[in-house]
Amino acid sequence: MEGKKNYLERYRIRQIICVILGICIALAATLLLTASRMKQVDAKVARTQESLAKEVFRFHVLANSDSDEDQAVKLKVRDAVITYMKESMDEEIEGSTDAKDTKEWAKAHLEELEQVADSVIAREGYSYQAEAEVTTCYFPDKRYGDILFPQGDYEALRIKLGKAKGHNWWCVLYPNLCFTNSTCAVVSDDGKEELKEALTAEEYEMVTATSDFKIKWFFFGEDSEED
Structure with missing residues (x-):
């Protein structure tokens, strides 16, 4: 009985260790994926800003x-x-x-x-x-x-x-x-319309919703450009 009890105890410990390792690996993978995705988003924002600068x-x-x-x-x-x-x-x-x-x-x-x-x-x-x-x-x-x-x-x-x-x-x-x-530095509706005509859809989205722009591209990537 004592041997069986020790075996079960070691088995539970191994299970706990495996679960902890699994969580750590998943967390590390998530952090790496997020960092990689954010790097892509920052690069996307930089490219859009460069395009905007030409307009x-x-x-x-x-x-x-x-x-x-x-x-x-x-x-x-x-x-x-x-x-x-x-x-x-x-x-x-x-x-x-x-x-x-x-x-x-x-x-x-x-x-x-x-x-x-x-x-x-x-x-x-x-x-x-x-x-x-x-x-x-x-x-x-x-x-x-x-x-x-x-x-x-x-x-x-x-x-x-x-x-x-x-x-x-x-x-x-x-x-x-x-x-x-x-x-009075608030853009009127007419001013926004002029701005919209001067910029591409993506550039206009960037200047009117910078945070949403980043979030959208983070989750949808290049597909967001087709909306």
Whole structure:
């Protein structure tokens, strides 16, 4: 009896060990699968952001310094440049629905844009000057109400004021999401429709539902693109 009892005890211990090992193996496999899947999702998000970056054109203004005076000048330059661009572009590329047209227009009018900025600076009583360029810049996440543009590299019209050592301001020039009043930085239904027309279905889904976009692609993968 004692031998049989010992045998049963060892058998139960082996069963417990097998169950524990099975759970550990399953957990490890799940973690590896999840990590692999998340890596694929992150790569997918990065590719979509790169595609999105080709469809938009941003605006970036760097202040001379962080002093209250230079920050105020930055905002006045921003307003003057946006106003000038809207008026001039409406005449020259009316009806354009392509970010490329906006980029090309900016490249062809850098001197005029600098003059607009310089006139504001001079009017405010400062002697430093502005430098305008179209370049690729890194931008952090930017939210407009329920619209989120993910972080990454984007082409932008960049205007550097003086030493350009102060805090900057940015927006999306195309599609038109340049809100000069932060309290009104919510995309209207018409703005969303314009954004939807400018982006692919996947890009639009990304900017309107970033978290859901990741979850959907995590569970459905490439099949989600066919929906």
